[in-house]
Amino acid sequence: MMTAERVHTDRKVYEREELLNGCQAVAHGVRLADVDVISAYPIRPYTEVMDQLSRIIADGELDAEYIIADSEHSQFEIAKHASSVNARAFAGSSGTGWCYGFEALVVTATDRLPVVYIVGNRALDDPGAFGVEHNDAMAVRDMGWLLLWVTTPQEALEHILLAYRIAEDKRVRMPLALAMDGAFLTHSQHIVKIPAKEAVKKFLPPYDLGAGRLHPDNPISIAPQVNEDWVMEIRRQNWEAAKRARGVIKEAYKEFNAIFGERYSNPYFTEFMTEDADVVLIGLGQIAAAGRTAAKRLREKGQKVGYIGLRWFRPFPTLELREVLKRFKAVGVIDRDFAHGSPDDGGVLLHEIRSCLYPAKNRPAVTNFITGLGGRDVSIDDCIKMFGITQKAMTDEKLDDYVTWIGVRE
Numbered sequence: 501m502m503t504a505e506r507v508h509t510d511r512k513v514y515e516r517e518e519l520l521n522g523c524q525a526v527a528h529g530v531r532l533a534d535v536d537v538i539s540a541y542p543i544r545p546y547t548e549v550m551d552q553l554s555r556i557i558a559d560g561e562l563d564a565e566y567i568i569a570d571s572e573h574s575q576f577e578i579a580k581h582a583s584s585v586n587a588r589a590f591a592g593s594s595g596t597g598w599c600y601g602f603e604a605l606v607v608t609a610t611d612r613l614p615v616v617y618i619v620g621n622r623a624l625d626d627p628g629a630f631g632v633e634h635n636d637a638m639a640v641r642d643m644g645w646l647l648l649w650v651t652t653p654q655e656a657l658e659h660i661l662l663a664y665r666i667a668e669d670k671r672v673r674m675p676l677a678l679a680m681d682g683a684f685l686t687h688s689q690h691i692v693k694i695p696a697k698e699a700v701k702k703f704l705p706p707y708d709l710g711a712g713r714l715h716p717d718n719p720i721s722i723a724p725q726v727n728e729d730w731v732m733e734i735r736r737q738n739w740e741a742a743k744r745a746r747g748v749i750k751e752a753y754k755e756f757n758a759i760f761g762e763r764y765s766n767p768y769f770t771e772f773m774t775e776d777a778d779v780v781l782i783g784l785g786q787i788a789a790a791g792r793t794a795a796k797r798l799r800e801k802g803q804k805v806g807y808i809g810l811r812w813f814r815p816f817p818t819l820e821l822r823e824v825l826k827r828f829k830a831v832g833v834i835d836r837d838f839a840h841g842s843p844d845d846g847g848v849l850l851h852e853i854r855s856c857l858y859p860a861k862n863r864p865a866v867t868n869f870i871t872g873l874g875g876r877d878v879s880i881d882d883c884i885k886m887f888g889i890t891q892k893a894m895t896d897e898k899l900d901d902y903v904t905w906i907g908v909r910e
Contacts, residue, residue, distance in 0.1 A: 513760055515696040522685040525653035525692050526592075526618050526678070527552035529660025531562045532700045533616075536587035536707075539578035541569040543597045544630055545682035546620030550592070572597040576604035576617075583613040584714040584722065588664065588707040591615065594682060595622030598636045608675045609644030610738065611723060612712070614667035616660065619679045620686045621785070621836075623874045630682065631875015634784060634837040637679040638813075638848055644738045646676040646745060647814040649784040653690045655811075656680055658756070658763065661695070665704050665752045671744045673712070679813075681786040681836075683875060688786075695760065703759050745815050768817035771824070773799055774806030779890050780825075782808040783834030784849065787878050791834070794883035805887050810849075818856050825857060830865040832890035836872045844868075844902040867893040871906035882906050 520528070526549050542550040556562050569575035572593050579589040593601065598619055608615060619637040623629035641647055646667060650656045659678055667676040680686055714722060726734070753767035772792045774780055781791050788809040795807045825831055835847025842851060850868040857863045869886050872878040889904055
């Protein structure tokens with residue numbers, strides 16, 4: 501591993517730089533968050549997160565309980581119960597492993613326990629596939645989970661810290677899934693600035709579940725059988741927490757920027773060359789690299805195009821995204837997921853974007869691209885093709901075909 505020491509003596513914000521892949525960056529984020537309990541049943545492509553954490557603990561860099569589970573379901577139950585007794589907990593999974601523990605994932609959300617999990621995005625079997633798709637993480641999108649995608653190892657490390665800061669806030673207390681494209685990000689290496697522990701302590705307070713802590717001295721009831729008597733009220737409380745999360749997210753990023761420098765001007769999404777754009781593409785995850793490069797190349801040819809990388813999926817940044825997208829004449833939505841039989845047979849993100857835009861008086865034309873499934877590469881040329889189709893949608897009086905599959909063999 502290449503290491504370049506770069507100590508910032510003025511603010512001591514970052515202690516060093518290292519060449520890390522996405523999994524290693526997440527492990528360093530967990531170390532800096534001073535997590536108490538780690539439950540592990542690793543499967544590819546997120547395996548190295550747990551490998552790296554076991555090494556960090558063995559080297560004495562983190563004092564944490566490292567519990568090896570017998571399945572994903574047990575792993576998630578361990579993290580859930582650790583969180584309930586006021587231990588900061590971490591776990592993760594990918595693909596069908598994530599789905600195997602779905603019962604525990606749902607209960608973690610309804611019990612309002614702020615664990616943080618990494619999802620190394622992976623296709624759902626069958627047929628067998630280890631390549632990236634987003635349907636695994638998206639499976640919890642309506643279950644009371646916070647859900648976001650990162651695009652670089654640097655973002656992955658920093659969003660572990662942001663995840664605990666937001667999820668554990670007493671106004672929120674919801675579990676958070678940090679999604680990261682398998683292989684394209686979990687295994688790709690970048691230079692990553694590693695924050696100093698002193699700076700992290702200023703940003704991330706100790707975990708305190710308060711009166712909700714499960715303890716013999718604090719008798720409380722967890723998950724009683726309430727049926728029609730109280731279920732609606734409990735659902736409403738969770739609904740309110742998700743609404744409050746939007747404000748907490750803004751506060752957390754503002755505090756993060758104040759300590760670590762102006763890293764994120766917009767917490768929810770990033771804009772690239774959109775100032776005077778007529779047409780933009782929008783997508784989740786690492787596909788942003790090809791999307792931004794394609795936009796840059798078309799800009800050199802005089803075309804007014806841009807790219808938006810969406811970061812937060814739950815809570816969805818409805819008002820913020822509506823204000824931005826209504827500036828454009830056409831929007832191309834990139835889905836690295838599938839939603840068979842959905843309205844217009846589009847992807848999951850398409851429907852979120854169209855719903856977001858519906859109240860806008862001047863809505864852009866919206867078209868959809870399904871691509872990159874099973875880990876298939878999405879090239880710069882593919883994104884240039886998507887820009888071309890979206891530009892055509894800008895001038896079409898009637899858009900008959902909302903969805904185009906890119907990169908599929910006919």
